[in-house]
Amino acid sequence: MDAPTITDALGEAGYRLTAPRRALAQLIASWDGHFTAEDLVRTSRRRRLGVGRATVFRSLDVLSELGVVERLDLPSGDHAYVACEPAHHHHVVCSSCGRSKEVGDLGLGEMSGAIERATGYRIDTHRLELFGLCPACRRAGGGT
Amino acid sequence: MDAPTITDALGEAGYRLTAPRRALAQLIASWDGHFTAEDLVRTSRRRRLGVGRATVFRSLDVLSELGVVERLDLPSGDHAYVACEPAHHHHVVCSSCGRSKEVGDLGLGEMSGAIERATGYRIDTHRLELFGLCPACRRAGGGT
């Protein structure tokens, strides 16, 4: 994912392309693995990007609404984000380095039909997150 | 789920059966739908159960470690809990009233094998939460 992809999405959705948003797009695009709002705040402060705390949160809201970024709920309870394609999918997240891969629908669509029949609930949304070790981290020693 | 089930689990795991824990067990057992830590704090204050804020959080930690209670991450970003059986399963949560049902493994186990082969990750854990309307809420008007 590169920065223009993000700014384009903002533009197409009718949002203004401001300097702070460009800076954040850059930051997010070049980030490796998942990041927290605080990561962005800290980094943009350190690099004097002139992006305030509130703006980081506001931008993450917008971006996640556009589907350019998605919020993960880590097993630790923390909130993190990953850049991703705006289509239905799920994330496989490395619990060591935080890098993630997207996987498709995996037949969950049909599964949810079965669950509706079994429980009587009408399923509207679901969340599936998978955690484990990526190939690199496994080779690096976690693979025991 | 009833209160003894919860206190038994505590006892078997070697935890002391204190008055605050019994009170919380009672509260949780009789709760309808999901609840937040704050719900418990507020209720126990209102009913003068003499259970402090810190104790509620500490107890929820213990109980969720024992698998008697599970933490949900609602789409809103809030944290909630539900009482449940300590076995691998997933929750179907009503987005209107908060009541939830447990569903089994659903073939996710095999699915995760397929994902491992496709991505190279070694999957350790996953989280699947389904949100929708329960039969009662659907009948009550949400069923449009």
Add this chain to the structure above:
DNA sequence: CAACAATCGAGACTCAGTCGCAATAAGCTC
């Protein structure tokens, strides 16, 4: 019942996330 360790409550504290508002600047129009 005594002794020890686990647990508790109160309240201070931390820290993520929100809010209100005056200042700024994108983007449109001419």
Add this chain to the structure above:
DNA sequence: GAGCTTATTGCGACTGAGTCTCGATTGTTG
């Protein structure tokens, strides 16, 4: 490109969930 409109920003105060500390309490075991 100047001017106008309005979305957006930064600041700083605020909120509220969750944690920590510590002296007091209370299960539990023998």
